[in-house]
Amino acid sequence: MKISMIVAYGKNWEIGLNNQMLWHISEDFKNFKTITSGHHILMGRKTFQSIGKPLPNRTSLVLSSAGFEHEGVYSFDNVQKAFDFARERGEEELFIIGGANIYATLFPYVDKMYLSEVDYEGEADAFLKEIDFSSWDLAEQKDYEAITNNAEIVSPAWKFKVWVKKD
Numbered sequence: 001m002k003i004s005m006i007v008a009y010g011k012n013w014e015i016g017l018n019n020q021m022l023w024h025i026s027e028d029f030k031n032f033k034t035i036t037s038g039h040h041i042l043m044g045r046k047t048f049q050s051i052g053k054p055l056p057n058r059t060s061l062v063l064s065s066a067g068f069e070h071e072g073v074y075s076f077d078n079v080q081k082a083f084d085f086a087r088e089r090g091e092e093e094l095f096i097i098g099g100a101n102i103y104a105t106l107f108p109y110v111d112k113m114y115l116s117e118v119d120y121e122g123e124a125d126a127f128l129k130e131i132d133f134s135s136w137d138l139a140e141q142k143d144y145e146a147i148t149n150n151a152e153i154v155s156p157a158w159k160f161k162v163w164v165k166k167d
């Protein structure tokens with residue numbers, strides 16, 4: 001089973017504030033939905049609570065050491081148990097979807113990264129650890145323009161990149 005990570009981050013590696021996202025980019029959400037649909041998605045308890053419900057067409061796995069329960073999700077107190085669960089159900093690509101704590105802990109297991117680099121700088125309390133791309137190959141890139149309304153940026157510019165770990 002391949003382990004993939006999907007994340008959107010700002011210029012200073014910021015990913016969240018007050019358990020919320022920092023921007024609204026509808027094309028990025030659509031992309032996230034397309035990429036993760038049909039797969040098992042693994043997240044920390046705080047990210048699940050920020051989303052608030054299981055995402056449709058995906059199997060939600062939530063990590064929590066405190067016996068977290070919620071209808072429609074599978075909860076695990078240990079990373080390996082979550083990986084084994086997905087593997088035993090025939091998953092071929094498990095997606096790690098955040099947050100900061102989970103990305104940091106699980107980064108060593110990641111084989112493929114789907115990254116949205118957002119042209120955004122601002123206050124944050126959740127960050128991605130800086131990634132050293134020297135051990136990764138860029139497999140795909142697409143650049144998106146900002147969306148403006150009366151010269152005000154309503155949706156920042158962003159670059160979508162797919163990286164595959166070098167052998």
Ligand SMILES: NC(=O)c1ccc[n+]([C@@H]2O[C@H](COP(=O)([O-])OP(=O)(O)OC[C@H]3O[C@@H](n4cnc5c(N)ncnc54)[C@H](OP(=O)(O)O)[C@@H]3O)[C@@H](O)[C@H]2O)c1
Pocket residue numbers: 006007008009014015016017018019020021043044045046047048050063064065066068076077078079097098099100101102103105126
């Ligand atoms: N920009 C993006 O793409 C993106 C994506 C996702 C999330 N986010 C943002 O990230 C922020 C949340 O990140 P966060 O670091 O605060 O929280 P988090 O990673 O979502 O969740 C942390 C919680 O996960 C559980 N956990 C972590 N490691 C575990 C392990 N090894 N075994 C069992 N349980 C474990 C613990 O839950 P218990 O306390 O219950 O034990 C821990 O408190 C929010 O601001 C959110 O909006 C951004």
